[in-house]
Amino acid sequence: MAEHRTMQRGALLDAARSLLSEGGTEALTFPALAERTGLARSSVYEYFRSRAAVVEELCAADFPVWAAEVEAAMERADTPEGKIEAYVRQQLTLVGDRRHRAVVAISAGELEAGAREKIRAAHGGLVTMVGEALMALGHEQPRLTAMLLQGVVDAAVRRIELGAAEEPDHITEAAVAMALRGVRG
Numbered sequence: 001m002a003e004h005r006t007m008q009r010g011a012l013l014d015a016a017r018s019l020l021s022e023g024g025t026e027a028l029t030f031p032a033l034a035e036r037t038g039l040a041r042s043s044v045y046e047y048f049r050s051r052a053a054v055v056e057e058l059c060a061a062d063f064p065v066w067a068a069e070v071e072a073a074m075e076r077a078d079t080p081e082g083k084i085e086a087y088v089r090q091q092l093t094l095v096g097d098r099r100h101r102a103v104v105a106i107s108a109g110e111l112e113a114g115a116r117e118k119i120r121a122a123h124g125g126l127v128t129m130v131g132e133a134l135m136a137l138g139h140e141q142p143r144l145t146a147m148l149l150q151g152v153v154d155a156a157v158r159r160i161e162l163g164a165a166e167e168p169d170h171i172t173e174a175a176v177a178m179a180l181r182g183v184r185g
Helices: 002-023 030-037 041-047 050-074 080-096 100-107 113-136 142-161 168-183
Strands: none
Touching: 002 030, 002 050, 030 041, 030 050, 030 100, 050 080, 080 100, 080 113, 080 142, 113 142, 142 168
């Protein structure tokens, strides 16, 4: 029985990822989850008390995995510039990934404090790594620079997701170039 519940919970989370990546937070509704999984709507409520609870569990499951992939890419780089480039490039590489799409849709949407805390913790490790790379490059305000750097990444993510006129590769290269020129100051 427990295994069956775990499978159904997994199916619900997977359906939630798809709904979020297709239509953003508005698309994530209990009727839509029920329809996608073939469960009765009342069954969905047995697993999650609210939409925010679905979102929180998705964040807890997906965000650390996504952050670990970015972190691993940064660790493979030898230089501070290489780490910054990996930070930007890996996030943009993950844009097409449904887990990442869900995280982006979520971070734009409503989150309860618990979920925000989990995201902040997972993101904190990345910000620390970026901060260390920036300090190695001689930045006096590494935290501020890291936040602005993330702003460049977020803008590029939105541009790719909107299916802008430019190819995703061109957007990625422009964001990397802007980030590296910016961090060299």
